[in-house]
Amino acid sequence: MSAFEFATATQIIFGAGALKQVGTLAASFGNRALIMTGHTPGRAAVLLKMLDAAHVAYRVATISEEPTVETVQRGLEIARNSQCDFVIGFGGGSAIDAGKAIAALLTNGGDPLDYLEVIGKGRTISTPSAPYLAIPTTAGPGTEVTRNAVLKSVEHKVKVSMRSPLMLPRLALIDPELTYTLPPSVTASTGLDALTQVIEPFVSNAPNPLTDAICREGMTRAARSLLQAYRRGDDSQAREDMAIASLCGGLALANARLGAVHGFAGPAGGMFPAPHGAVCARLLPVVMAANVRALQERAPENPALRRYDEVARILTGKPSATSRDGVAWIQELCQALAVPALSAHGMTAADIPTVAEKAAQASSMKGNPILLTMAEIQEILRQAL
Template sequence: MKFEFATAAQILFGAGRLQEIGDIAADFGTRAFVITGRTPERAAQLLKILQKKGIGYGTFAVTGEPTIEMVQQGVQQAREQQCNLVIGFGGGSVMDTGKAVAGLLTNGGEPLDYLEVIGKGQKITKAAAPYIAIPTTAGPGTEVTRNAVIKSTQHQVKVSMRSPFLLPRVALIDPELTYMLPPEITASTGLDAFTQVIEPYVSNKANPLTDALCREGMQRAARSLRQVYKHGADTAAREDMAIVSLFGGLALANAQLGAVHGFAGPLGGMFPAPHGAICARVLPYVIEMNVRALQARQPDSLALQRYDEIARMLTGTPNATATDAVKWVQELCDALQVPALAQYGMTAADIPVLVEKSAKASSMKGNPLVLTTEELTEILEQAL
């Protein structure tokens, strides 16, 4: 058995930990480039703490999913403002932008020099500028992963810039920052987190360390995701989902994902669909197809047993099987009002291109087995 485990240099978790950001930031720099979401006002408390500590700052708002052009703009502004520290405060898009900006600040070049699939795929050779990641949603787990997902509008696809050097110096997870999230964002991000503790568990690169994180994450998501969607003020459920998000990020970074995220990149590149909603929509169909394909081609696969284990963890029924997992996940998606892909503008005519792009996605390499073009097509037809 061989595996490795890499993550942020330091992980701080707990309600109220944002108050510690002044002392943390002071250890890394004197002027911070603070990247926020589309509502910069949400970072007012963070900026006040930095100011009180005597740390200067410039701000940069990420108004949507990070694009190549957006990252370039961020790097330019950070250099012009002579920032020596990057702080990301927001959702997954902000976390990814922060990693890319921090990496390019010290390595130079353009995003396409380092992007997979569509770019040159060059290695990042120098440590990134110090980066502190503070997520305000409970979903992507991006604060503890080594890749930054960037959208190319020209290629209509989302791909990664990937390197251990992109791991944040500090990941600060404060569940209080998620308390005011509306139900639709709670659902979208929460379903992303849920997917990210399922896929690494059946990944062809699963290991005992990530297995433990996934098992704990699945059980917490099973008991809290519906609850926090219906009752956003439930602080215990909010904390559960913040942990699920963190564990999902730790797991995917060290065991890979699978077909769900293989589809999510191309779909997110071609249509204005939230990443978590895409994952949730295709998840039950991917599970069903993987089980069917494994039974036909790899009946002795460990992944088959693991899908049964997933069913038992989700349902709490000792004799549950993979079929029960598919039903449970589908019912969860219905309860959280996950829309069909057609609602984002996708049509049957788009399926061949999506299948072609998805088959090349890096996440697809972690799937328990290679799915055929026909099997990938059937998944999208069901999700449409």
């Protein structure tokens, strides 16, 4: 067994109605908060009311799309000019990642390009972030317990991370009730993102016993509840299962590795107006099929192949299921969830070589259980169009 580490948010509070605690909790973090929220700030009204009751001062910044370098810079200026000493991220993965980046920059100085991987200046985050309270309102990214913030550079047409264990939130507050009103399309894309994030670390080339256990739990809950949450958004048990599956995915990806699905998602999200979850949702069954085929042909003794069999048994509930059955189950689920093709986001066949080249160099691709050839990478994209 290889050595491993495991790190997560300082504190995790989970449960229906947990948001009711936010006033007291926020008051212990500082005097003035920057609240980073999504494109429908009215959803944060209940949060603001609780902060007012707790006499917590705040400024609000909004994000209308996936976080960009410019969005984070604008939020950072608001926080600095208003002398905010802690940050609250309230929303989907975009709001929480943006807030996480702002919290890190408040204490480390500079701007996002000083610290971003690949395109940045390579500076190391050396000071713990300002206290950060992450409150997800979707069930998918799990970014409330991860150590990175994924930002899009419009200039470079790529999505890359600021990354450091010092960026882990002080508190992740997860209330499944906040997801009850999500539209079906968002439930589908974020839910499949969560499922991807408990499958990829499990079959990656660097799993560990803790992430294995977390992934098994997440897969079990997503398998039994994602379709139900899509069809019946007010099903409290299904929503709780998906909130836990999302949390499991964040815990797993922060402490193991991901794989080809996320290797593609970064470049695709940087080049096209495609939400991260939607890209992962479309690629998951195609990548699974390609990985299983490559393992069977070139590395039949690779333990990941047996892990794909276990994934199939968990997803289907059948003790005799094999990797092929798991791929078929995912394909049927994606059809039931009406997952759109990548072409719906503007990608064409002419873009395949560029996306493939960028994906081959992505950090997540390095966690894939087998090295995919360029021909295989391009074929995955062709099938996903």
